[in-house]
Amino acid sequence: QVQLVESGGGLVQPGGSLRLFCAASGNIDSITDMGWYRQAPDEQRELVAIITKGSSTIYSNAVKGRFTISRDNAENTVSLQMNSLEPEDTAVYYCNAETVTYNNRSPVKNDYWGQGTQVTVSA
Helix, strand or coil: CCEEEEEEEEEEEECCEEEEEEEEEEEEEEEEEEEEEEEECCCCEEEEEEEECCEEECCCCCCEEEEEEEEEEECCCCEEECCCCCHCEEEEEEEEEEEEEEEEEEEEEEECCCCCCCEEEEE
16 A cells, blocks of 8 residues: 655646645555656646656656656655646645556556646736
8 A cells, every 4th residue: 555645736827837836655565657647627637747766757749848857756746847837737635656566576556646736827
């Protein structure tokens, strides 16, 4: 089991910046990829950014060049620096951790989610 706790959301004006944090606890040695997803009202949850244990990153086209994901494996945290925020970035942002454990030598993947943090971009 892995527990994820997010912080850092809030209200910001267009063009502003916010930094989101996510702290992992529990079976942290099983964590592989970590990432951020977001869900706007009446929309499906979508990928924002992923970072692997080796710090390779993937970004959605919507945030590429504006957002930066980073990870501290020693502190078991992942953060998302969001710059040049736009009203379209308004959503609940969720931290995600993928884990791999082994059952009779067979890998078992699981996904864990934080409770979400609201980001609102508005004048």
